[in-house]
Amino acid sequence: MSATTAGGGGLELGAAVASHRGEVDEAPSGFRQLAGGVVGLPEVDDDGKPMRTGTVWTASAHIITAIIGSGVLSLAWGIAQLGWIAGPATLLLFSSITYYTSRLLSDCYRHHSTGKRNYTYMEAVNAYLGRRMEWACGIVQCVMLCGATIGYAITASISMVAIRKSDCLHKRGHAASCKFSTNLYLVGMGVAEIVVSQIPNFHKLAWLSVLAAIMSFLYASIGLGLAVARVASVEANGMDKIWRMCTAIGDMAFACSYSAILIEIQDTLRSTPAENKVMKKASGVAVSVSTVFYLLCGCFGYAAFGNRAPGNMLSASGFYEPFWLIDLANVCIVIHLVGAFQVTAQPVFMRFEAWASNKWPDSEFVTKEYRIRLPTAIFGGKSAPAGFTVNPLRLVGRTALVTAATVVAMAVPFFNDVLALLGAVSYWPLTVYFPVEMHIAQSKLIRRSGGGGGRRPPAPNWIGLQLLNLVCLVVAIAAACGAIRGLSHSLVAYKPFMFKQ
Numbered sequence: 001m002s003a004t005t006a007g008g009g010g011l012e013l014g015a016a017v018a019s020h021r022g023e024v025d026e027a028p029s030g031f032r033q034l035a036g037g038v039v040g041l042p043e044v045d046d047d048g049k050p051m052r053t054g055t056v057w058t059a060s061a062h063i064i065t066a067i068i069g070s071g072v073l074s075l076a077w078g079i080a081q082l083g084w085i086a087g088p089a090t091l092l093l094f095s096s097i098t099y100y101t102s103r104l105l106s107d108c109y110r111h112h113s114t115g116k117r118n119y120t121y122m123e124a125v126n127a128y129l130g131r132r133m134e135w136a137c138g139i140v141q142c143v144m145l146c147g148a149t150i151g152y153a154i155t156a157s158i159s160m161v162a163i164r165k166s167d168c169l170h171k172r173g174h175a176a177s178c179k180f181s182t183n184l185y186l187v188g189m190g191v192a193e194i195v196v197s198q199i200p201n202f203h204k205l206a207w208l209s210v211l212a213a214i215m216s217f218l219y220a221s222i223g224l225g226l227a228v229a230r231v232a233s234v235e236a237n238g239m240d241k242i243w244r245m246c247t248a249i250g251d252m253a254f255a256c257s258y259s260a261i262l263i264e265i266q267d268t269l270r271s272t273p274a275e276n277k278v279m280k281k282a283s284g285v286a287v288s289v290s291t292v293f294y295l296l297c298g299c300f301g302y303a304a305f306g307n308r309a310p311g312n313m314l315s316a317s318g319f320y321e322p323f324w325l326i327d328l329a330n331v332c333i334v335i336h337l338v339g340a341f342q343v344t345a346q347p348v349f350m351r352f353e354a355w356a357s358n359k360w361p362d363s364e365f366v367t368k369e370y371r372i373r374l375p376t377a378i379f380g381g382k383s384a385p386a387g388f389t390v391n392p393l394r395l396v397g398r399t400a401l402v403t404a405a406t407v408v409a410m411a412v413p414f415f416n417d418v419l420a421l422l423g424a425v426s427y428w429p430l431t432v433y434f435p436v437e438m439h440i441a442q443s444k445l446i447r448r449s450g451g452g453g454g455r456r457p458p459a460p461n462w463i464g465l466q467l468l469n470l471v472c473l474v475v476a477i478a479a480a481c482g483a484i485r486g487l488s489h490s491l492v493a494y495k496p497f498m499f500k501q
Helices: 009-021 056-067 070-106 121-129 131-172 183-196 202-228 241-256 259-266 275-308 323-359 392-411 415-443 460-492
Strands: 002-005 368-372 388-390
Touching (some): 056 202, 056 259, 070 241, 070 275, 070 415, 131 392, 183 323, 259 323, 259 415
16 A cells, blocks of 8 residues: 655646656646646646546536436426426526526636636635625535535435335235335445545546436436326315425426536536536536426426325335336436435535645645555456555545435435425525626626716616526525425424434
């Protein structure tokens, strides 16, 4: 087992290249700088960091993994609350807003005047809006991402219980009482996430995102097929219809939200073509694909169940037969959510590790990578692969964060209301407010339009952006109220760590 230093970052790598060649010409901002002609030295980007290799397809896979997840299974319930016209219209509206603001946010990865990269969402906010807004963004982003990982853990455990429940109902009849605790399955999910969390960054996570995206298409297609095969009548509205509508809006907002990790995903892209152009294409692909699946699953699920549509079509009181197909769909959900958990948690992991590296730069616990080489005996005496590296901080820190998320998931396993609250809390600030305000700062969009003397009227595009901000804020507040009301009702009869599905 050997140790190598992880500290120093891209600046030391760039300095090594310069030292070996004698000099390195300065590359214009936005262009890749290569260690061409140097044997044994890696190619580097214009910031001195190892060359990024991401493409429009890997970025699309990361986005799809993040958004086609637990949300898709609650859309039938959401459309049931809003109806045939308002339901699809609301979903299309949120998808359109997300795509528009993601285009604005993509242009904030590099500073418009210096070309300097902003590696994280927080850095982009700091570059355009200042330190105070950076702290506000960081708090909201951290709450949203941590909450999302908890939601994914809950959903995965419910899907694992659904497999056992499906088999039980198949053997004992659909009227049988088959309820099981989710705690054991949450522990299993936590153990799996601890192992997978040792993947160091987004660059090494691409294969898992691709696998997770494939799984999401599989289970969404199964749910769609089962919904098409079933028809149900629509029942009358209930007394709490308004609050349920607010909760449904929150579900749909969360189903479309991925801005919290957009900058971090964009930082994996190659320098040419321009990162913002590639990211806009990736956002277009991901939003288009996810919206089509959302509409199909939501509308056909509503057609199948009517107002009795469950919060999770494949894990609640939805489908029971064919049981093997239900089991397959839930296995796909679990595999997908393992990947979604990691994609969502990576910014939190990276922020914690960057903070620790800055605070203790000379600590071997923080900076050293220990290479674990696999025994050649495993491979029949042939040459073993290079093995893998383990960093003590990454091992301990990520294990602690995953464990904390698992414990919270065991204590608060409420599906629909948790999703709605996350959507309400995160959608407006991260998907609308910060991208809009950064665009205004970047474009130097003034409040007043040009014209003759006297008091000038407000600029039309400034008015449009602020109106978008206001409308989304009102929607977020209404969705949060509905979610809080739903959570309060669930907590009345709930006993911590004793939930059964």
